[in-house]
Amino acid sequence: MKSIRILLGALAMLAISLGAVACGDDDEGSTAADEATTEDAGTVTVTATDDIEADEYSFDLSATPTADTKEVTFQNDGERPHELIFVRINEGFTVDDAIKAEGEEGTTTPVGFTFAKPGQEAKPIEVKKPLEPGPYVMLCTVETKDKVPHFELGQREEFDIE
Helix, strand or coil: CHHHHHHHHHHHHHHHHHCCCCCCCCCCCCCHHHHCECCCCCEEEEEEEEEHHHCEEEEEECECCCCCCCEEEEEECCCCCEEEEEEEECCCCCHHHHHHCCCCCCCEEEEEEEEECCCCECCCEECCCCCCCEEEEEECCCECCCCCEHHHHCCEEEEEEC
16 A cells, blocks of 8 residues: 555645546446546546445536536535545556556546545646646545545546546
């Protein structure tokens, strides 16, 4: 888990320096992002929820981001702090590759990062340039009391931008 924290800490620091955001659910079937409309993808809202007793964590996206997404807002409706890391997975890599790389440069391109305390909305992340086609992920690296990152418990959303 320490190596995951190092990787994701490095991603978060890089994302902060670039300024943007996001996090989600990892499902082989349909995901919240698949089911969300793309009509109003200019602003995408990501809502974090948690059921601490059941170790269940999730992200709900108001729409799937598109190349035209300009802003990502992050609302924490959970009982614990959550963060939103939004990155593009670079060609030749997978999300799992990026996590295993422990912050190695070249696996991802940060879009943005934000953090919200329970019941709060984070400052919106402004997407400075159109999102390039390719695979993206939004995830939360905050850990449970048992040191399990939230993205391993459901706060991980993967999607492609055409």
